Amino acid sequence: xxxGEVMQGVEQMQYVxxxxxxxxxxxxxxxxxxxxxxxxxxxxxxxxxxxxxVINLRGKIIPVISLRALFSLDEDxxxxxxxxxxxxxxxxxxxxxxxxxxxxxxxxDIQPPPERVxxxxxxxxxxxxxxxxxxxxxxxxxxxxxxx
Amino acid sequence: xxxxxxxxxVFLEELEEQIMTMEEEILSLEKQGSHSEGIQRLxxxxxxxxxxxxAMGYMELKQLTHEWEHLLDMLRNEELEMTRELxxxxxxxxxxxxxxxxxxxxxxxxxxxxxxxxxxxxFSIANTESVAAAKESAGEALPEEAEQLLREYIxxxxxxxxxxxxxxxDCMMKLARISIIDISLRAFGEVLWNxxxxxxxxxxxxxxxxxxxxxxxxVEPDALEQAVAGLMDVQSVxxxxxxxxxxxxxxxAVLELEQENxxxxxxxxxxxxxxxxxxxxxxxxxxxxxxxxxxxxxLENVLDLLGELVxxxxxxxxxxxxxxxAYGYSETMDDLGEISDHLSRLIGSLQxxxxxxxxxxxxxLFSRFPRMVRDLAQTLNKSVDLQMVGGDTELDRTLIEEVxxxxxxxxxxxxxxxxxxxxxxxxxxxxxxxxxxxxxxxEDNQVVVVVEDDGGGIDTxxxxxxxxxxxxxxxEEAALLDEHKALRLIxxxxxxxxxxxxxxxxxGVGMDIVRTxxxxxGGIIDIDTTVGVxxxxxxxxxxxxxxxxxxxxxxxDQTFILPMSAVVEIIRVDTSTLKMIKGSPVIKIRNQIVxxxxxxxxxxxxxTEGSSDKIPVVMIGRAEQRLAIAVDxxxxxxxxxxxxxxxxxxxxxxxxxxxxxxxxxxxxxxxxGGIMKKAxxxx
Numbered sequence: 134x135x136x137g138e139v140m141q142g143v144e145q146m147q148y149v150x151x152x153x154x155x156x157x158x159x160x161x162x163x164x165x166x167x168x169x170x171x172x173x174x175x176x177x178x179x180x181x182x183x184x185x186x187v188i189n190l191r192g193k194i195i196p197v198i199s200l201r202a203l204f205s206l207d208e209d210x211x212x213x214x215x216x217x218x219x220x221x222x223x224x225x226x227x228x229x230x231x232x233x234x235x236x237x238x239x240x241x242d243i244q245p246p247p248e249r250v251x252x253x254x255x256x257x258x259x260x261x262x263x264x265x266x267x268x269x270x271x272x273x274x275x276x277x278x279x280x281x
Numbered sequence: 282x283x284x285x286x287x288x289x290x291v292f293l294e295e296l297e298e299q300i301m302t303m304e305e306e307i308l309s310l311e312k313q314g315s316h317s318e319g320i321q322r323l324x325x326x327x328x329x330x331x332x333x334x335x336a337m338g339y340m341e342l343k344q345l346t347h348e349w350e351h352l353l354d355m356l357r358n359e360e361l362e363m364t365r366e367l368x369x370x371x372x373x374x375x376x377x378x379x380x381x382x383x384x385x386x387x388x389x390x391x392x393x394x395x396x397x398x399x400x401x402x403x404f405s406i407a408n409t410e411s412v413a414a415a416k417e418s419a420g421e422a423l424p425e426e427a428e429q430l431l432r433e434y435i436x437x438x439x440x441x442x443x444x445x446x447x448x449x450x451d452c453m454m455k456l457a458r459i460s461i462i463d464i465s466l467r468a469f470g471e472v473l474w475n476x477x478x479x480x481x482x483x484x485x486x487x488x489x490x491x492x493x494x495x496x497x498x499x500v501e502p503d504a505l506e507q508a509v510a511g512l513m514d515v516q517s518v519x520x521x522x523x524x525x526x527x528x529x530x531x532x533x534a535v536l537e538l539e540q541e542n543x544x545x546x547x548x549x550x551x552x553x554x555x556x557x558x559x560x561x562x563x564x565x566x567x568x569x570x571x572x573x574x575x576x577x578x579x580l581e582n583v584l585d586l587l588g589e590l591v592x593x594x595x596x597x598x599x600x601x602x603x604x605x606x607a608y609g610y611s612e613t614m615d616d617l618g619e620i621s622d623h624l625s626r627l628i629g630s631l632q633x634x635x636x637x638x639x640x641x642x643x644x645x646l647f648s649r650f651p652r653m654v655r656d657l658a659q660t661l662n663k664s665v666d667l668q669m670v671g672g673d674t675e676l677d678r679t680l681i682e683e684v685x686x687x688x689x690x691x692x693x694x695x696x697x698x699x700x701x702x703x704x705x706x707x708x709x710x711x712x713x714x715x716x717x718x719x720x721x722x723x724e725d726n727q728v729v730v731v732v733e734d735d736g737g738g739i740d741t742x743x744x745x746x747x748x749x750x751x752x753x754x755x756x757e758e759a760a761l762l763d764e765h766k767a768l769r770l771i772x773x774x775x776x777x778x779x780x781x782x783x784x785x786x787x788x789g790v791g792m793d794i795v796r797t798x799x800x801x802x803g804g805i806i807d808i809d810t811t812v813g814v815x816x817x818x819x820x821x822x823x824x825x826x827x828x829x830x831x832x833x834x835x836x837x838d839q840t841f842i843l844p845m846s847a848v849v850e851i852i853r854v855d856t857s858t859l860k861m862i863k864g865s866p867v868i869k870i871r872n873q874i875v876x877x878x879x880x881x882x883x884x885x886x887x888x889t890e891g892s893s894d895k896i897p898v899v900m901i902g903r904a905e906q907r908l909a910i911a912v913d914x915x916x917x918x919x920x921x922x923x924x925x926x927x928x929x930x931x932x933x934x935x936x937x938x939x940x941x942x943x944x945x946x947x948x949x950x951x952x953x954g955g956i957m958k959k960a961x962x963x964x
Contacts, residue, residue: 178886187947189946194927194940194941
């Protein structure tokens, strides 16, 4: 995605804001398919460390990944607030486990991402969104999901 | 911007179809020599693409097909002759069209076709004059007496063909040859007229082209063509449906008036014939097309929904059981049970039908091979005849997609390593041309695909030596292997028999990849060879990848499914009877030593159930290989809908997919080949 596009749509573009660990992150609402409560996860042996397994989403089997694992945070602790954000990625649905989902929000300004964002590779982000009170790392879904 | 995505899809589908037709036609032109129907079909395909690409605004494609069409038109009018050089140019054109197709699919900038167009143009100019000069009397209008006969016979409902035969320059006994052709033609129908008249021909007379007018009933032009083309000294045959150049119904006055004009318009008779041919083609097509195109995605959706239905039905059954236990017999309960049973049957037949819809003839895949074999043989300077049998054998569309790569690999191997060089073949007393044969057939509940060649075969002793040299096995082990086991060494990872890696198949992808691919599909591959005679690979595949019967087992609190087709037997084993050989556990069953693994250990899970003395063990088998897998609990067998883990998760060792159980939980389906590999890695 070009930076210009982000800037242009600042006023109207909406983001789902959620938390992982201490930090706050956002995903463009257009990329989010749905948000569901934590489900029973069936583990898949011998696959990438951040793929927690698969879930049954109304008869569809979809993989779920852990942002905590990807961001090298402590192991997941699932609580009542834990949610799975289901996104579309290359014609597949993929679930992203997050600690909590806050709200749908807009940013009055979006800054280009620095090289590292709180110890995490800056390439994962399209920018840093600014609200009145906080900084939100806007995730570049393609980059987050495309690992090899 | 104008959104043409919907049209684009239709356009691309049509383009794909036309490309397939073109490839087929060029190959057949190369194989059987020039024949008018082939060129006509090629022309029509180029014309169709030209039209649709112009409509879609793909000017590059339009220009290229326009130029090609021009060349084909010249061929059609015999202003140009089919040569090997021209065939290669045609393939070059086709490849460029494929490049264009790719760019269109990926919405990239279209490559510039001017180089190919120039080449086409060069051809049409350079060849026109020479060939035009040599052009025979073919295609000229018929004399009035022949016209008359033609009208009469067509009126009586017969089909009349004009057959133009050219003899080779150096033909010695022309009259005799012509008589033989005449006799073989008379077998098909009545010869109305021929030119020159045979009674008047002198043996030493210089004639190259002879024309017949033959009236037949229900004879395909191809049959006529083949009958003549096979005769000695025949250079080319052209069979065309003959039509009177003047419609019969016209009045004599008009006839007189226009006669001159008509005769002066060469190609008029041809164009009527062509229209007629188009019509027959169309009527044939309308008979064939009792079909509709369906987007694959929609089909997949139907199957997905059906899968959910199957799951819900299982749940319903369980719920009824629970209800029955809780409340006992009642009339309503009985009704409910009956409805549920009926529903099961309906779902069963629905499932069967949906799976049938997903079946495609393997022809789809086969059509890719002739071109590949041709190109490959040409690169290697070999002569190879590709025979394909059983193209109408149907199997699941996903299987067709998946089995393509391994098959291509086998065929390339057969051409590259199997078939010897022509000289070598002659030296061995074999025909110079090698044969690669691919066949497909249904056998029981499986599809059997065989790839065989009449090449040099595989020397098992060389395999043994090579395996020892590569450290795959020790010399002692090699000596102990029987012929068949030694042969199976080529499926071993990192094994290649070609002494030198060639550009063709030595690309680091060995037979082990082929085997792994086939096994991942739940299939089996076997090999049979005789030195000096040939090699035969037999692949057995399940009919469908969508549904299978599985054995549900529990290990480490997770449910796993073993494909029932691989389960040899289920036993209970006393852990104290386990023996150790070279540090890995084995069990002895009826004097057979079988390697033993715990399912949970294989995936690095911990065991959850308390150990009892007798543990359930599932023995799985593939070819002669056996493996005993210990599980925590057996849960029974049932039909399961196989779902992939998706491309995001990708291929996982030992797992072929997953299914959703009656309780909504997910169970992983184990892949036997991978499990066996893993087990040998553990022990």
